Amino acid sequence: xxxxxxxxxxxxxxxxxxxxxxxxxxxxxxxxxxxxxxxxxxxxxxxxxxxxxxxxxxxxxxxxxxxxxxxxxxxxxxxxx
Amino acid sequence: xxxxxxxxxxxxxxxxxxxxxxxxxxxxxxxxxxxxxxxxxxxxxxxxxxxxxxxxxxxxxxxxxxxxxxxxxxxxxxxxxxxxxxxxxxxxxxxxxxxxxxxxxxxxxxxxxxxxxxxxxxxxxxxxxxxxxxxxxxxxxxxxxxxxxxxxxxxxxxxxxxxxxxxxxxxxxxxxxxxxxxxxxxxxxxxxxxxxxxxxxxxxxxxxxxxxxxxxxxxxxxxxxxxxxxxxxxxxxxxxxxxxxxxxxxxx
Numbered sequence: 615x616x617x618x619x620x621x622x623x624x625x626x627x628x629x630x631x632x633x634x635x636x637x638x639x640x641x642x643x644x645x646x647x648x649x650x651x652x653x654x655x656x657x658x659x660x661x662x663x664x665x666x667x668x669x670x671x672x673x674x675x676x677x678x679x680x681x682x683x684x685x686x687x688x689x690x691x692x693x694x695x
Numbered sequence: 696x697x698x699x700x701x702x703x704x705x706x707x708x709x710x711x712x713x714x715x716x717x718x719x720x721x722x723x724x725x726x727x728x729x730x731x732x733x734x735x736x737x738x739x740x741x742x743x744x745x746x747x748x749x750x751x752x753x754x755x756x757x758x759x760x761x762x763x764x765x766x767x768x769x770x771x772x773x774x775x776x777x778x779x780x781x782x783x784x785x786x787x788x789x790x791x792x793x794x795x796x797x798x799x800x801x802x803x804x805x806x807x808x809x810x811x812x813x814x815x816x817x818x819x820x821x822x823x824x825x826x827x828x829x830x831x832x833x834x835x836x837x838x839x840x841x842x843x844x845x846x847x848x849x850x851x852x853x854x855x856x857x858x859x860x861x862x863x864x865x866x867x868x869x870x871x872x873x874x875x876x877x878x879x880x881x882x883x884x885x886x887x888x889x890x891x892x893x894x895x896x897x898x899x900x901x902x903x904x905x906x907x908x909x910x911x912x913x914x915x916x917x918x919x920x921x922x923x924x925x926x927x928x929x930x931x932x933x934x935x936x937x938x939x940x941x942x943x944x945x946x947x
Binding site for chain 2: 615616617618619620621622623625626627628629630631632633634635636637638641642643644645646648649650653654655656657658659660661662663664665669672673675676679680682683684685686687688689690691
């Protein structure tokens with residue numbers, strides 16, 4: 615068996631500080647503090663594409679379910695004929 | 696075909712660009728056209744790893760021109776008669792259908808792809824995916840006033856760049872980046888190790904919000920040492936200008 619890791623999963627990274635600094639609480643917010651309303655415009659779903667519809671149709675379903683104007687998928691999973 | 700399909704919402708849709716070029720993993724069921732000794736299949740599998748040349752299949756969206764792709768790993772899980780189940784990790788844009796076709800040719804019996812499931816797309820895996828039904832249910836619950844289930848399903852856009860090295864910048868550097876400016880070294884607060892010149896990087900605030908994606912112009916060590924110069928050229932901006940205040944450079 616070959617180790618099942620993509621290149622980025624093999625690189626170990628640490629965080630180094632160049633310049634210590636505080637961030638002002640008044641601006642922005644930590645991603646995990648976003649509300650659903652904010653996530654609907656600035657979020658991503660790790661979706662399991664079902665067999666049958668095209669990738670494009672699936673991202674249309676997502677739009678309709680969530681009542682939003684825009685959704686885009688990454689990388690077409692072709693339909694096997 | 697089924698599998699991991701990251702879907703980005705609203706103004707974050709262009710984040711899919713970062714995922715298109717990320718590595719992928721698939722589980723594939725290949726059907727051989729004649730039975731052949733298992734040991735031969737096992738042996739030939741080793742030759743499919745590394746740099747391979749492919750011509751995209753007829754029905755693909757790209758030009759049918761030979762190109763090189765890297766297969767990072769390929770492991771056989773099961774062989775039953777003419778059916779071979781395997782898992783493959785590969786560079787973006789690798790055609791598994793073509794791997795099956797060429798593998799069958801190599802074995803001298805012919806083969807085709809019978810089933811395919813994508814199990815990884817960059818940082819997203821089949822371990823924590825969501826079905827359309829789960830999404831529908833969670834949205835109903837949200838409409839009734841409970842946003843917790845939906846909050847577990849819709850991940851912050853930052854999750855989609857989890858495979859990229861990151862650079863965190865000072866509050867004072869954020870707004871100019873939002874306007875599309877490049878990142879210069881004095882704006883850097885924290886930085887990942889092992890960044891090389893030319894890498895795709897995610898530039899973030901100290902609260903770890905995504906500001907923009909860019910290409911590093913220096914390696915980590917140089918970014919730490921230099922007090923002037925461009926560290927990252929900005930490619931795609933995600934954060935709206937005005938999220939952080941505008942800071943005017945003090946004149947000495």
